[in-house]
Amino acid sequence: MSVYPPLEPAALVPRRSRQFPFGSDGLTLTHLGRGAVWLALKALGLGAGSRLAMPAYHCGSEVEAARLAGVEVLFYRVLPTLRVDEDDLQRVAKETDATYLISYYGFPMPPLPPGTRVIEDAAHALFSYDGGGAIGSRGDAAIFCPRKSLGVPDGGAVLVRNGRIEAAGRPPWKRMARSVASQGMGWAAQSRAGVLRAPATKVFSKVSKAEQAVEKGTLTETVIGEWNLEVADLEIAASKCSRVTEWAVHGADGEKIREHRRRNYQVLLDALPEVCLDRFRSLPDGVAPLYFPVRVPERDRTIAELQKRGVRSIEIWPVPHPMLDRTRFAELDPLRHQMLALPVHQGLTPWHMEQVAHAAREAITAAHR
Numbered sequence: 001m002s003v004y005p006p007l008e009p010a011a012l013v014p015r016r017s018r019q020f021p022f023g024s025d026g027l028t029l030t031h032l033g034r035g036a037v038w039l040a041l042k043a044l045g046l047g048a049g050s051r052l053a054m055p056a057y058h059c060g061s062e063v064e065a066a067r068l069a070g071v072e073v074l075f076y077r078v079l080p081t082l083r084v085d086e087d088d089l090q091r092v093a094k095e096t097d098a099t100y101l102i103s104y105y106g107f108p109m110p111p112l113p114p115g116t117r118v119i120e121d122a123a124h125a126l127f128s129y130d131g132g133g134a135i136g137s138r139g140d141a142a143i144f145c146p147r148k149s150l151g152v153p154d155g156g157a158v159l160v161r162n163g164r165i166e167a168a169g170r171p172p173w174k175r176m177a178r179s180v181a182s183q184g185m186g187w188a189a190q191s192r193a194g195v196l197r198a199p200a201t202k203v204f205s206k207v208s209k210a211e212q213a214v215e216k217g218t219l220t221e222t223v224i225g226e227w228n229l230e231v232a233d234l235e236i237a238a239s240k241c242s243r244v245t246e247w248a249v250h251g252a253d254g255e256k257i258r259e260h261r262r263r264n265y266q267v268l269l270d271a272l273p274e275v276c277l278d279r280f281r282s283l284p285d286g287v288a289p290l291y292f293p294v295r296v297p298e299r300d301r302t303i304a305e306l307q308k309r310g311v312r313s314i315e316i317w318p319v320p321h322p323m324l325d326r327t328r329f330a331e332l333d334p335l336r337h338q339m340l341a342l343p344v345h346q347g348l349t350p351w352h353m354e355q356v357a358h359a360a361r362e363a364i365t366a367a368h369r
């Protein structure tokens with residue numbers, strides 16, 4: 001069981017649901033989320049000579065897109081509670097041409113700072129709502145990442161308010177073939193039918209670099225490599241998404257996905273409240289969580305213990321972009337060594353969630369022994 005959902009055959013049945021953001025004027029699908037960031041910066045005219053406020057807690061690939069666009073990045077403070085320091089945000093927003101906000105795990109962002117252009121990064125927040133509407137519906141531009149939430153083989157998306165920006169070209173087919181094969185394998189590995197699950201799980205552990213790295217204790221070095229990219233990489237990331245993705249995103253039932261993710265999140269919240277950061281310990285109405293964030297001192301050992309029990313968790317953002325002054329934002333360092341994500345995606349049933357909860361309890365105990 002993985003944090004990101006596998007491609008469900010049912011997603012390929014056309015439903016033509018038009019749930020936000022799909023079907024919105026101004027939405028462009030891209031190969032990757034970072035390509036969507038690249039296009040959003042272009043659409044807002046942000047490049048050399050522009051300044052952008054970005055949060056000190058980030059994935060890194062969004063910051064890399066800004067770096068390659070030639071934008072000067074000024075970071076604003078995020079507290080160890082994973083709440084944005086709103087005073088610092090206002091201060092930095094005043095010194096910049098635009099502000100970049102990120103929804104962490106699908107939870108609400110801070111209020112949009114007044115008097116500045118805003119890019120909403122809703123890469124974690126597809127089909128997620130806060131008190132004021134859909135996350136990603138208020139900024140001058142918004143980023144989405146359907147591949148994280150829908151099990152499609154690739155896919156970012158950029159929504160430009162009052163405009164549109166086109167993606168050009170398609171990603172290399174070899175890359176897509178690999179991705180479709182791995183998504184299909186993921187689906188089989190999660191099946192309740194042992195005849196599918198056992199061989200798929202075996203193949204997965206043979207070919208998955210991440211699984212091997214967990215065993216060797218080198219996960220961070222293996223999965224982190226989102227910087228030192230070149231403009232050409234961003235241009236591929238900003239090409240059109242594959243046709244499979246183009247087709248499948250419109251089949252997604254946003255309401256059902258949100259409902260199932262919330263149900264699954266609640267199972268883990270009930271089972272493991274003590275390892276969940278305070279701000280994620282309740283699930284506000286409308287939120288569609290991307291995953292269940294856990295903070296444990298022995299993160300790497302916990303991930304390895306989870307893997308032994310059939311649950312593939314991921315580190316959340318262990319290394320900031322090198323442009324961040326880590327001494328100035330040192331308060332986030334402990335978090336970077338302690339946060340992991342557990343799966344709650346819509347492909348998991350209550351049967352799966354019982355196993356995830358059980359495995360997590362055991363893994364946390366085993367890792368602390």
Ligand SMILES: Cc1ncc(COP(=O)(O)O)c(C=O)c1O
Nearest residue numbers: 032033034059061062102121123
């Ligand atoms: C907040 C955020 N924005 C943007 C991206 C970029 O998405 P992608 O990896 O599809 O390029 C990520 C990737 O993990 C992310 O977490």
